Amino acid sequence: MNRIDDVLNRISNSTQNFLGYPLAKDFSFQEFAPFLDVCLNNVGDPEAPSTLAIDTKDVEKECIAFFADILSSNMEEVWGYVTNGGTEGNLYGLYLARERFPNAVVYYSESTHYSVKKNLHLLNLKNIVIRSQENGEIDYQDLEQSVMLRRDLPAIFFLNIGTTMTEAVDQLDEVKRIIRQYAIKDYYIHCDAAFLGSIAPFVEPKPKFDFSEGVDSIAISGHKFLGGPIPCGVVLVKRQHRNRIANSISYVGTMDTTITGSRNGLTPLFMWHVINKFGKDGLAKRVKECQELAAYTELQLKAIGVKAWRNNDALTVVLEKPSEVLCKHYQLASEGAIAHVICVPGLQKAQIDAFIKDLQFERLKAS
Structure with missing residues (x-):
């Protein structure tokens, strides 16, 4: 030892x-130690039961419902699951965007997290890196010029809701203005809210990035502000996008809608614990x-x-x-x-x- x-x-x-x-540093999950003696596997879609019944999908769905609520939506309109972290959430959002618009161009700023370039390579998506302003926010003039030159192609806007180095927020209203100005009919908006996703809903004025603003998908980390011993996160998407890629898998008796097959069943318990311990008021105080x-x-x-x-x-x-x-x-x-x-x-x-x-x-x- x-x-x-x-x-x-x-x-x-x-x-x-x-x-x-x-x-976050202020957590303890020692009471969950008995779960370390079982293999929790949330295989497949969180809303579809599996022939393997050692899962925490019921708890996972409660976590997703909480995030849907604070992101101005509900479980009828959006769908989501607990991921391994922000990188997987961003990969999933870009994957759904590609399935919707296979010939689209992705626009993202130079301040975007390093993993996004890797995700774009994995998905073989055409992309343009946009300059950043001094504070880390995307340069809207550069974005506008890039979109104008490719206005005949579908656009995927990858927006940062809190950049890695400076916590800068890309302004959704500016992106919408560009979309309107150049009459972009086919577009998809993904928001990387890894750190700020569980903070911004409790800030005044609240940054614009949630489903009430027309975004298509949002990725949030669970181990950053909420806290936890294992990296994790959530990704939420408009349900119509998830339905486009759903497949039934007979082997496990569930739907294949996630990036990974076997998924961590322990992290939803941790996330659920923090959400219920603090509630909205407690998170706002935090x-x-x-x-x-x-x-x-x-x-x-x-x-x-x-x-x-x-x-x-x-x-x-x-x-x-x-x-x-x-x-x-x-x-x-x-x-x-x-x-x-x-x-x-x-x-x-x-x-x-x-x-x-x-x-x-x-x-x-x-x-």
């Missing part, structure tokens, strides 16, 4: 130190607390002379990149000349203060 203890100690220490990744910590972090960084900023009331604080030593110790994600601190649930003010103190000491040494 020494080896296992060593691994646990290493991970526990690293969990305390990281500041640069959107992973968002506000994280926003307050982010505001505090931004102010403290500026107080020691560090250039720091946030997009609106984002939980992500962007700053000029510290030394490699500090980036490694605090596990800060960086890109070019910037890094970021993400104020996730469970992150304590004392941890921010420790980072500020170390950063201030480093800057004094360098001056």
